[in-house]
Amino acid sequence: MATEASSSAFASSGPIILIGAGNMGGALLTGWLKSGVPGSSVIVVDPKPSEAMLKLIADAGASHVVGVPAGVTPGVLFIAVKPQVMEAVLPPFKATVGPNTVVVSIAAGKTLAFLEKHLGEMAMVRAMPNTPAMVGRGVTGAFANAQVGERQRQLVQNLLKVSGPVEWVPAEADIDSVTAVSGSGPAYVFYLVECMAEAGRKLGLQADLAMRLARETVAGAGELLHQSPDDASRLRQNVTSPGGTTAAALAVLMAEDGMQPLFDEALEAARKRAQELAG
DSSP, rough: OOOOOHHHTTSSSSSSSEEESSSSHHHHHHHHHHHHHHHGGGGOOOOOOHHHHHHHHHHTTOOOEOOOOOOOOOOOOEEESSGGGGEEEEEGGGTTTTTTOEEEOOOOOOOHHHHHHHOSEEEEEEEOOOOGGGOOOEEEEEEEEETOOOHHHHHHHHHGGGGSSSEOSSSSHHHHHHHIIIIIHHHHHHHHHHHHHHHHHHTTHHHHHHEEEHHHHHHHHHHHHHHSSOOOHHHHHOOOOSSSSHHHHHHTTTTTSSHHHHHHHHHHHHHHHHHTTTO
């Protein structure tokens, strides 16, 4: 049962309406409930949530509706649907928001101007979490417009940090760069595992063994990075003996045509695509 202190961290001037209970919305909802958000204060809007999500909602005493809830003015309108459906989803919710509502969107590329077009001018936050939020190990970049008050900002901070650290950026345009680095970043790490495993296979290892070795190495290195006070550069140096095997590999990866220029190009492509999604 949530303590009074934990519940107060999520107190707002109205219920939380969560639009979308898919992977990200569902992960955040799970985190909210575990962290002290009263289920009775949450309304989930989703036409077809999973059976597991329906059970979570019911067990928590939250509400589930398939359309705009009638007669409800939310303290937080949390938008967790895919960018391509927002044009159709948002307009009906304009009638629900009030002067004390703060809107939070986690849709990639959809700007505050887009949100204002459909919902009106009000307190708004653009946020970009990533998929490790599903296991409570995400990181979120966020930008608040000038209408967001200090209490609203703290409330949004509390709602977002249930899945990991929250980093506030000074300009809305920075969210596109956050998207490129951390929003899309887990996919880069997963691809690194694929590449390491394939390289191991080409060295003569069985494919399944190479994959297990690569997967556990990256997972373990990530946990070491998480727990260690040292930065990534120091941890890399700790593994690298002069003239050893790691140094030989890094000489290739850190060459002028190695990983850094590839990442520069890849992240610029991701940021450009985020900008294009804004329309």
